[in-house]
Amino acid sequence: MAEVKIAKRSEDYSRWYTDVIAAAELADYAPVKGCMVIRPNGYAIWEQMQRALDAMFKETGHQNAYFPMFIPESFLQKEAEHVEGFAPEVAVVTHAGGQKLEEPLIIRPTSETIIWHSYRNWIQSYRDLPLLINQWANVVRWEMRTRLFLRTTEFLWQEGHTAHATFEEAEEETVRMLGVYRRFAEEFMALPVIEGRKTEREKFAGAHHTYSIEAMMGDGKALQAGTSHHLAQNFAKAFDVMFQNQQGTREYVYATSWGLSTRMIGALIMAHGDDNGIVIPPRLATIQVVVVPIARKPEEREKVMEAVGRFTAPFKAAGIGYKIDDREQHSPGWKFNEWERRGIPLRIEVGPKDLEKNQVMLVRRDNREKIPVTQDGLTPAVIAMLDTIQKALFDRALEFREKHSYRVDDYAKFNEMLDAEGGGFLWSHWCESDACEERVKNDTKATIRCIPMSRESETGQCVVCGQPSPGRVIFARAY
RNA sequence: CGGGGCGUAGCGCAGCCUGGCUAGCGCGCUUGCCUUGGGAGCAAGAGGUCGGAGGUUCAAAUCCUCUCGCCCCGACCA
Numbered sequence: 001m002a003e004v005k006i007a008k009r010s011e012d013y014s015r016w017y018t019d020v021i022a023a024a025e026l027a028d029y030a031p032v033k034g035c036m037v038i039r040p041n042g043y044a045i046w047e048q049m050q051r052a053l054d055a056m057f058k059e060t061g062h063q064n065a066y067f068p069m070f071i072p073e074s075f076l077q078k079e080a081e082h083v084e085g086f087a088p089e090v091a092v093v094t095h096a097g098g099q100k101l102e103e104p105l106i107i108r109p110t111s112e113t114i115i116w117h118s119y120r121n122w123i124q125s126y127r128d129l130p131l132l133i134n135q136w137a138n139v140v141r142w143e144m145r146t147r148l149f150l151r152t153t154e155f156l157w158q159e160g161h162t163a164h165a166t167f168e169e170a171e172e173e174t175v176r177m178l179g180v181y182r183r184f185a186e187e188f189m190a191l192p193v194i195e196g197r198k199t200e201r202e203k204f205a206g207a208h209h210t211y212s213i214e215a216m217m218g219d220g221k222a223l224q225a226g227t228s229h230h231l232a233q234n235f236a237k238a239f240d241v242m243f244q245n246q247q248g249t250r251e252y253v254y255a256t257s258w259g260l261s262t263r264m265i266g267a268l269i270m271a272h273g274d275d276n277g278i279v280i281p282p283r284l285a286t287i288q289v290v291v292v293p294i295a296r297k298p299e300e301r302e303k304v305m306e307a308v309g310r311f312t313a314p315f316k317a318a319g320i321g322y323k324i325d326d327r328e329q330h331s332p333g334w335k336f337n338e339w340e341r342r343g344i345p346l347r348i349e350v351g352p353k354d355l356e357k358n359q360v361m362l363v364r365r366d367n368r369e370k371i372p373v374t375q376d377g378l379t380p381a382v383i384a385m386l387d388t389i390q391k392a393l394f395d396r397a398l399e400f401r402e403k404h405s406y407r408v409d410d411y412a413k414f415n416e417m418l419d420a421e422g423g424g425f426l427w428s429h430w431c432e433s434d435a436c437e438e439r440v441k442n443d444t445k446a447t448i449r450c451i452p453m454s455r456e457s458e459t460g461q462c463v464v465c466g467q468p469s470p471g472r473v474i475f476a477r478a479y
Numbered sequence: 480c481g482g483g484g485c486g487u488a489g490c491g492c493a494g495c496c497u498g499g500c501u502a503g504c505g506c507g508c509u510u511g512c513c514u515u516g517g518g519a520g521c522a523a524g525a526g527g528u529c530g531g532a533g534g535u536u537c538a539a540a541u542c543c544u545c546u547c548g549c550c551c552c553g554a555c556c557a
Contacts, residue, residue, distance in 0.1 A: 005491090014551080022490095033549075089556075110557095143556055144480085151556070204557095212557090224557060263557055294516055301515095333517035340517095351516055361516085479557095 006341075009275050013219045018148065020269055023341045024278045027148050034146035034153030038262070041342060042149075044286040045265050046156065050136065052188045052284075053158060053260065056180045062132040062160060067114050069138065070105040075113035078238040082112065085205020089141045107140045112206065112231070112257060115161045116239040123163055123253055126245050130173070131163040149266035150223075150479050157261035163253045165245065167232065170254035174230040177258040178211045181226035189264065190281040190393035191215050191271050192401055193225055194425075194474065196450025201437055204257075208232035214449045214474065216401040217270035220423020222449045222476035225267050228258035266479075271397050272366075278343035279365055281393050282386035289315070289322040289382060290339045294332045294351030307355055307375065314379045320386070340365060345389050346382065366392055401425070407472070411463050418444045418477065425449070425476050429469035431462035439464055440475060449474045 006023050007015040021027055026042030029035075038046065054064070073092065077083045086109045093105040108114065115133070123131060140154045160177060164170040178195055185191040193213035203210035207229035215225045236242070236252040244250050272279040282288050293308050295301035308324055315322050325335050332349070339347055349361040360378065362371045366389050373381045404424035408414045417426060430436060430448065441447055451473045462469045 018550090029549075031548085085556095139557095141556075144554075145552090145556085155557080157557080227557070259557070261557055292516095296515060328515085331515045331517085331519060333515085333519085335518090336516095337518050349516070353516070 006275060006277060009218065009273070016273075016275075017266075017269060020273050020277050021148050024343060026265065026269075026278070029148075032153070034143065036148050036152050038156075042265060045268065045280065045284055046262055048284045048286060049184075049188070049260075049264060050158070053180075053184055054134075054136075056184060057134050057158075057160065060132075060176060060180060062134045062162075064135060065133050066135050066137070067108075067111050067118065069108050071108055071111075071114045073104045073106050075117060076106055078113065079206050079234055081234070082206030082238075086110070086141075089143060091140050091142055108137070109139055109141045110257075110259070111135065111137065111139075111159055112161065112235055113239070116235045116241060116255070119161075119163055119253070120239050120241045123241055123243050126165050126243055129163055129165045129243060129253065130169065132160075132173075133162065134158055134160040147266070147479075149269070150263055152262075155262050157259050159257060159259045162256045163236075163241070164256070165243065165254070167254050170230055170232070170256050174211060174228045174256045174258070177256070178213065178226070178228040181213050181228065181258070181260055184260075185213055185215065185225055186394065188281065188283045189268055189271070190283075190390055190397060191225070191267060192394060192398040194450065194452050195454070196452040196474065198227075198450060199437060199448050199473075201434060202447065204229045206231060206234055207257075208234065211453075212450055214476075215267055215271060216397075216404060216423075216425060216476075217267070217479065218273065218400070219270070220404045220476075222423075222425065222474075222478040223263075223267050223270070224449070224478065225264060226258070226260040229256060231255035231257060272393050273343075276337075277341040279393065280343040280345060282345045282390045285321065285343070285345050287321050287323045287344050288386055289320055289346045289348060290335075290344045291322060291324045291348045291350065292332055292335050292339075293324070293326055294349060296352075300352050303355060304350060304352065308350060311350075311360065311375045311378045315382070318379050318383060320379070320382055336363075346385055348382075364389055366396075409460070409463060414440075414463055414475070415444055418446055423477055425474050427472040428463035428475055429460035429471070430473045431465055431467035431469050433462075433465070433467070436462055436464040444475075444477075446475045446477050449476050449478060 006019040009016045024041055025039050027039055028037040030037050076086065090109050091107045093107065094101060119131065122128060136158050138154055138156050142153060143151050146152050162173050164173060182193055182195055185193045193215045195213055198210040198212055204227065209230050211228045212224050213226045215223050217223050233252040233254060235255050241253045242250045243253055269278050291308055291312060293304045295304045312322060312324065343365060345365045347363040349363060354360050359372045359374050362373050362385055406417060406424060406426055408417055408426045408428045414426060414428060437448055455471050458471055460469045
């Protein structure tokens with residue numbers, strides 16, 4: 001492996017981010033602009049995310065299916081707002097089989113259209129509802145500016161597409177899945193997020209309204225980490241999907257869609273990473289514990305390895321993902337650095353000195369603390385330590401977010417905060433006018449991240465124009 | 480699409496301005512010895528269409544023209 005230098009996070013955040021990805025061997029740039037190769041270390045994180053989310057989708061009654069990546073161009077055009085939103089970033093296939101195609105095919109930027117084409121055949125009666133489908137897929141969006149994981153031309157995600165009999169049921173589903181995302185972020189990624197509703201300007205093209213979870217990254221910028229859309233009857237009308245209700249009358253179906261992508265890997269890096277690289281929360285780590293044996297002489301080595309075999313024996317049954325790094329060509333110091341770069345949450349060092357004391361050394365990735373632990377009862381100690389790390393990561397991220405959240409009521413101060421702090425969440429009053437939202441964006445590059453669902457009721461005056469405001473919203477610069 | 484930067488060994492770079500021995504250096508890689516508690520050491524090796532095409536010249540990594548690609552900053556976005 002090549003020597004890897006990671007820029008200081010505090011000095012060059014952007015450079016630091018790409019360095020961390022290279023250092024942990026998460027992804028490479030691909031020959032095609034904006035595309036990436038997700039390497040085994042990166043894909044392992046995605047697999048853990050899939051596993052956790054997929055289980056939650058199943059628990060909430062969803063089934064997986066798969067729809068094609070090629071969509072007739074005409075499909076996209078059936079929903080006016082949708083086509084307007086996506087047309088500029090759609091890749092189109094015009095030739096295939098050595099011939100020009102009669103109708104060009106688009107490569108899905110999202111699958112609403114082709115899925116609703118199918119739903120038309122699947123749904124006739126209220127008895128067919130709700131229809132709860134999810135798919136794991138790749139999608140392509142030709143973005144102008146790309147960054148590994150955060151915005152790539154092709155990315156992996158899951159997209160849920162559900163159909164319901166009433167607006168209210170669809171709303172319940174939209175909010176339920178937003179909650180699933182929040183739980184996933186908090187419990188698995190150790191990432192505190194804020195649930196909220198998007199403004200008209202920021203909502204999904206084709207949605208009635210959109211919700212998102214918003215997280216704060218290590219530089220104070222916001223990241224939209226998952227979205228859930230209430231599509232109302234927009235796609236049902238575009239694809240003529242009607243059902244007969246219990247009264248025998250036909251009406252259009254109500255829909256939702258929700259998605260979460262490999263962007264979350266970027267969120268993970270930026271939320272928890274430090275100058276030594278990525279820090280993977282224990283609940284998303286395939287390798288949660290790496291064991292580094294230390295020995296000089298062959299006879300020492302034999303004793304150390306014997307102990308390692310003994311104390312790791314219960315790990316598998318206890319559900320601990322672990323790896324023993326017994327390579328002889330690298331020094332312990334070299335290994336410490338390598339596993340830290342890869343973000344393995346916990347390291348166990350064991351050498352002759354430890355054997356004398358019947359102990360091992362636990363070393364936390366998140367704060368590098370070294371804790372001696374006796375070999376007897378090591379398994380529960382490791383499990384407890386992994387929990388501690390998981391919780392510490394969440395607490396630290398939450399504390400950071402709180403520290404960089406401000407209530408701001410004065411527009412001059414508002415501008416000043418964004419310049420001085422470079423980021424952070426500004427909780428300010430907004431009159432709900434598009435004009436004020438746009439002005440903020442032009443003045444500061446900050447956007448309204450969301451109208452928090454849990455905001456306290458507090459009327460006030462718009463931070464921009466002074467008109468009456470029904471409550472505070474979150475302004476921030478975003479990825 | 481505008482502004483900036485860069486294409487030379489797997490990775491990071493020097494050489495280019497001022498053309499000239501066999502194109503170098505660090506890391507990594509291979510083999511051997513020796514080592515191992517925070518990126519060890521020694522020795523011997525392997526590895527190159529200098530992004531591509533054309534031109535100038537006795538001679539091009541180096542000068543000229545064209546071209547392809549990537550990265551960073553902005554407008555758009557999960």
